[in-house]
Amino acid sequence: xxxxAPNPIDKHVGSRVRMRRMMIGMSQEKLGEKLGITFQQIxxxxxxxxxxxxxxxxxxxxxxxxPPAFFFEGAPVPLxxxxxxxxxxxxxxxxxxxxxxxxxxxxxxxxKIKDAKVxxxxxxxxxxxxxxxx
Numbered sequence: 001x002x003x004x005a006p007n008p009i010d011k012h013v014g015s016r017v018r019m020r021r022m023m024i025g026m027s028q029e030k031l032g033e034k035l036g037i038t039f040q041q042i043x044x045x046x047x048x049x050x051x052x053x054x055x056x057x058x059x060x061x062x063x064x065x066x067p068p069a070f071f072f073e074g075a076p077v078p079l080x081x082x083x084x085x086x087x088x089x090x091x092x093x094x095x096x097x098x099x100x101x102x103x104x105x106x107x108x109x110x111x112k113i114k115d116a117k118v119x120x121x122x123x124x125x126x127x128x129x130x131x132x133x134x
Contacts, residue, residue, distance in 0.1 A: 004048065006048035006049055007016065008075075008076045009072075009075055009076065010048040010050075010093070011046070011047070011050050012071075012072070012074070012075045012076065013044050013045075013047030013052055013057070013071045014046040014047055014049075014052070014077070015046065015048075015050040015095055015096065016070065016071040016072075016095065016099075017042075017045055017060055017064070017071060018046040018054070018099045019044055019095065019098050019099040019104070020064045020066055020070065021042075021064060022044075022101060022104050023104060024064065024065070024100070026064070027039075028043060028046075029040040031060070031063060031064075033088070034063045034064065035056070035059055036058065043068070045060075052071075053101070057071060063077065067100075074094075074095060094132045110122065
């Protein structure tokens with residue numbers, strides 16, 4: 001018996017729950033407490049292992065102070081009625097990056113830099129570091 005892979009939409013919604021939770025500095029335990037469920041259930045939602053029902057998604061949206069549509073932004077969309085999925089409008093690696101604590105911390109710090117020239121130099125530095133690794 002093979003293990004069924006999570007649905008791409010469920011994974012996307014879960015990653016958006018994680019990203020928003022981390023953006024506001026809330027732990028899985030605290031979110032679970034506010035929803036009346038365990039942190040393990042939050043982990044399963046965030047991984048896409050367990051599907052989030054509509055009423056639960058509404059509760060999560062309320063606790064995280066976002067509209068329910070937030071969780072579907074950039075989600076893969078069906079190609080045809082046959083059920084294939086196309087890529088989201090923004091690359092998945094962006095959402096994946098922002099869903100990590102390092103990605104979120106880096107983004108928050110970067111956005112606090114007021115000088116556009118300094119931000120550009122940081123981007124140039126990072127790109128140069130990556131080029132050196134090739």
